[in-house]
Amino acid sequence: MTSRDARGDTPEDAPRKVTELPPGIAPAVILVEPQLAENIGMTARAMANFGLSELRLVNPKNGWPKKGVREAASGATHVLDGAVIFDSVAEAIADCRYVLATTARERGQMKRVFAPDEAMAEVVAREGQRTAVMFGRERVGLTNDEVSLADAIITFPVSPDFPSLNLAQAVLLVGYTWRQASGRAQLPFTGELLSPPATREALVALFGSLEAALGEAGFYPPEKKEIIARNMRDMLHRMSLTEQDVRTFRGALRALTRKGG
Numbered sequence: 001m002t003s004r005d006a007r008g009d010t011p012e013d014a015p016r017k018v019t020e021l022p023p024g025i026a027p028a029v030i031l032v033e034p035q036l037a038e039n040i041g042m043t044a045r046a047m048a049n050f051g052l053s054e055l056r057l058v059n060p061k062n063g064w065p066k067k068g069v070r071e072a073a074s075g076a077t078h079v080l081d082g083a084v085i086f087d088s089v090a091e092a093i094a095d096c097r098y099v100l101a102t103t104a105r106e107r108g109q110m111k112r113v114f115a116p117d118e119a120m121a122e123v124v125a126r127e128g129q130r131t132a133v134m135f136g137r138e139r140v141g142l143t144n145d146e147v148s149l150a151d152a153i154i155t156f157p158v159s160p161d162f163p164s165l166n167l168a169q170a171v172l173l174v175g176y177t178w179r180q181a182s183g184r185a186q187l188p189f190t191g192e193l194l195s196p197p198a199t200r201e202a203l204v205a206l207f208g209s210l211e212a213a214l215g216e217a218g219f220y221p222p223e224k225k226e227i228i229a230r231n232m233r234d235m236l237h238r239m240s241l242t243e244q245d246v247r248t249f250r251g252a253l254r255a256l257t258r259k260g261g
Helices: 037-049 077-081 116-125 144-148 167-181 200-216 222-238 243-260
Strands: 003-005 028-032 055-058 084-086 098-102 112-114 131-135 152-154
Touching: 028 037, 028 167, 037 055, 037 077, 037 167, 098 116, 112 116, 116 131, 116 152, 116 167, 131 167, 200 222, 200 243
Parallel strands: 028 055, 028 131, 055 084, 098 131, 098 152, 112 152
Antiparallel strands: 003 084
């Protein structure tokens, strides 16, 4: 297998904490004859977003490294630094046991065709084996001969009116779907309440303070006071107030009544 280290000569960016997965856990991303530095850099960024780090480049056009590629990676330089250059697709997939080819058009080949979620479920089922996903050239994609080297095809359920995907967008979709399928898709924060729900005692006290303040301000028509008060209680109940919410409301009411006084 002929390969070349793809590390550039530019200075290292600020170090980042990166969790490297053992070989055979995540699929390698193979870009076949990519042309634009921006696409390679944005691919590295998309990979890093979802925990992919193994990038293989087959004959990148106009040489390597490319000017501007690290800037386009937006800090995902560990992916670029670990990338390996290959002279052919056959060499790039030589150590892989399962390979998927991405394509937007039907190739007339008797291969299984997967949507990204089905494809990544197959990849996850082969955890411990080296797997890879191939992406083709920006303008023409993969050749039929290159697709024939893959076990199956991935295609995307895009609008038929505009089926073309940017290279990095396609990698992003695959990376996102792999992370979901592998059980690693955990949200970075939950939005859970930092204050517990208010007690009935606190809510009743709030109702009393609010109704007294509104009464002093002459808000209630005499004949509708009870109906309006009940409606406002129901409205506050629907808000599912926390203890902090009640404290904030009562503090605001005290400020307003002091000012009014």
